[in-house]
Amino acid sequence: MHILKQILNFYINSSIHVALAVVAMTWVTLVQFEMEYNTTMLAFVFFATITGYNFVKYFGVAKFHHRSLTVWLKAIQIFSFFAFLGMGYFALQLNVNSLICLSVFGFITFLYAIPLLPMRYFRDEKKNLREVSGLKVYVIALVWMFTTVFLPLIDNGFYIDANVVVTAVQRFIFVIVLMLPFEIRDLVFDSVKLATIPQRIGIKNTKIIGVLLLLVFFFLEYFKDEIKSVDIISNGVILFVTLVFVLFAHKKQSKYYSAFWVEGLPILWLAVLLMLL
Numbered sequence: 245m246h247i248l249k250q251i252l253n254f255y256i257n258s259s260i261h262v263a264l265a266v267v268a269m270t271w272v273t274l275v276q277f278e279m280e281y282n283t284t285m286l287a288f289v290f291f292a293t294i295t296g297y298n299f300v301k302y303f304g305v306a307k308f309h310h311r312s313l314t315v316w317l318k319a320i321q322i323f324s325f326f327a328f329l330g331m332g333y334f335a336l337q338l339n340v341n342s343l344i345c346l347s348v349f350g351f352i353t354f355l356y357a358i359p360l361l362p363m364r365y366f367r368d369e370k371k372n373l374r375e376v377s378g379l380k381v382y383v384i385a386l387v388w389m390f391t392t393v394f395l396p397l398i399d400n401g402f403y404i405d406a407n408v409v410v411t412a413v414q415r416f417i418f419v420i421v422l423m424l425p426f427e428i429r430d431l432v433f434d435s436v437k438l439a440t441i442p443q444r445i446g447i448k449n450t451k452i453i454g455v456l457l458l459l460v461f462f463f464l465e466y467f468k469d470e471i472k473s474v475d476i477i478s479n480g481v482i483l484f485v486t487l488v489f490v491l492f493a494h495k496k497q498s499k500y501y502s503a504f505w506v507e508g509l510p511i512l513w514l515a516v517l518l519m520l521l
Contacts, residue, residue, distance in 0.1 A: 256503050258320045259301070263293035265507055268514035269392040269415070275517055276411065276475060277402060284337045285396050291330035293391075296350075298324040342399040349390050381427065381441065385419040407468045417461045421486060422509060424454045425493035425502045432495055447494070454490040458483050474520045482513040 255261055267290050274282060298320060335343065393412045397404065427440045428447055442450045462483050465475055489506050 252500075252504075254316065254319070256500075256507075257316070258323050259294045259297035261504060262297055262507055263290045265510040266290075266293045266388065266391060269388070269510040270396050271514050272510070272517055273393050273396050273411070275514075275521070276472075277397065277408075279396070279400055279402070282396065282400070284334055285399055288331060288334035288338060289391060289395070291327045291334060292346075294327040295324060295331050296387075298327070338399055339401075342395060345390070345395065345398060349387055381420055381423045384423060385416045388419040389416040407470075410464055410467050414461050414464050417457050417464075418482075418486075421454050421457050421461070421490060422506060424450055424490055425497070425506045428493045428495060429497050429502050451490055451493070455487060458487055458490075474517065478513060478517040478520055481516045482509065485509060485512060 267286050270286060270289050271281075274280070274285075302317065302320065302324075335346070338346070389412050393408065393415050394404070397408060402408070424441065427442050428450060430440070431442050431447075441453065445453070462479055465471065465479055486509055489501075489509070493501070493506075
C-alpha cells in the first residue's frame with residue numbers, strides 16, 4: 245500500500261495527471277470539431293504540459309537548493325528532462341503557425357515562473373506573473389484555452405470562426421471553475437497579497453460564482469451554429485459533476501480532492517463524450 249501511495253504521489257507531483265487532463269481536453273476539441281485523432285498533437289500537449297508545469301512548480305526549489313534536493317524531486321527533474329526532449333521531438337512535427345503561437349505562450353509560461361518584470365507592477369515581493377495579485381487563475385485558464393482549443397485547430401488548418409470563439413470562451417470559463425477548489429484549498433497557505441478569488445469575496449461567494457460560471461459554460465453551447473445532442477449531454481454531465489466538487493470544496497479538503505479528483509474532471513469529460521459517440 246505504501247508503494248502504491250508513493251507511485252500515486254509521484255504521478256501527481258510530476259504533473260502526469262494534469263498533463264493527461266490537458267490531453268483529454270484537447271481530445272475533446274478534436275471530437276467536437278470532428279477532426280481525426282492526432283497522436284502527434286496529443287503527445288506534444290502531454291510532454292509540453294509536464295515540462296511547463298514542472299518548470300513553474302520547481303524552478304525556485306531547484307535553483308536555490310540544487311545540491312540538497314530530495315530523492316523524489318531529483319526523480320522529477322530527470323523525468324522532466326525527458327519530457328522536455330519529448331516535447332521538442334513532437335514540436336518539430338507541428339506546422340509553422342502552431343510553432344509561432346506556441347512561442348508566445350511559451351514566453352508567458354516563462355514569465356509566470358521567472359522574476360523579470362518591474363517591481364512596481366506587484367504588491368508582493370516576487371517579480372513573476374505567478375505572484376501578480378489576482379492574475380494566477382486567469383493566466384492558467386488562458387494557457388489551457390489556447391493549448392486545448394486553438395492549438396489543435398490551428399495545426400489542422402481549421403478556420404477560426406464564431407463557433408471556435410464560443411468554444412474557447414467555454415473552455416476559459418471551465419478552467420477557471422476547475423481552479424476554484426484549488427484556490428479554496430490554498431487559502432491556508434496563500435499570501436493575502438495574492439488577492440485570489442476566495443480571498444477577495446469569501447468561500448460562499450466563490451462557490452456562487454462557480455455555479456453561475458458553469459451555467460454560462462453550458463448555455464453558451466446554444467450560441468453555436470450547430471447544436472449537437474452529444475455535446476449538450478456531455479456538457480451537462482460534466483457541469484453536474486464539477487458543480488458537486490465546487491460546492492463541497494473547503495479549506496481542509498483531503499490531499500487528493502483537488503490534486504487528483506478535480507484535476508481529473510477533463511478526463512471524465514472525454515470519457516463521457518467518447519461513450520456517447
